[in-house]
Structure formats: C-alpha cells, structure tokens
Amino acid sequence: MATRVASKKSPAKKGAAAKPAPKKWTSRAVTRLIEAGSMTECQHCEERVKFRARHRDMQVICNIYVKGVWDHVEHFHEECYLDAKEPFGPPEE
Ligand SMILES: [Zn+2]
Secondary structure (H helix, E strand, C coil), X not given: CCCCCCCCXXXXXXXXXCCCCCCCCCCEEEEEECCCCCCCEXXXXXXXXXXXXXXXXXXXXXXXXXXXXXXXXXXXXXXXXXXXXXXXXXXXX
C-alpha cells in the first residue's frame, strides 16, 4: 500500500539565486569589533588599531591568501579600509 517514493534529501530551495562553484580560498575581509588588548597596526594609516572602552569601534580583518594558501592577516580601521578602497573586497559581517 504505502508506496514510498524514493525520498531524496534535497535541500530546500529558498529562492536564492544559485551560486556558482565552491568558494576558492582567496583573500577576504571581515568586519569585527576591536577587542580589548588589540595590538595590531592599521595597514593604511599605520596607527594602532586600539580598543577604546565605550567606543564600539570596528576594524576590518583581512586574511590574505597567496596562490590559494593563507599567507597573513592584515588589520585596518574600518574607515581606513574604505579609504583604501577595499583592497580585499567588501568586508563581510
Ligand atoms: Zn587606520
């Protein structure tokens, strides 16, 4: 009686445009809150990316990949990153 249709585990379509190809490891940028004890320097203005109590300052952290291999991290003040014209693409949240 119960005819079971081969149940495929098909991911629910959410109407999002199909994205091509899996992501390659390329340099990318994310926006993060500057944390207490941050000791990095901004690659753009060369000033310390400093945590300030009560200022919820944002920084942009870029993971730099060279030929698909992680190389190093660069930090920017958020406004400096924009000022530098987003060298590693628009930062993700
Ligand atoms: Zn800066």
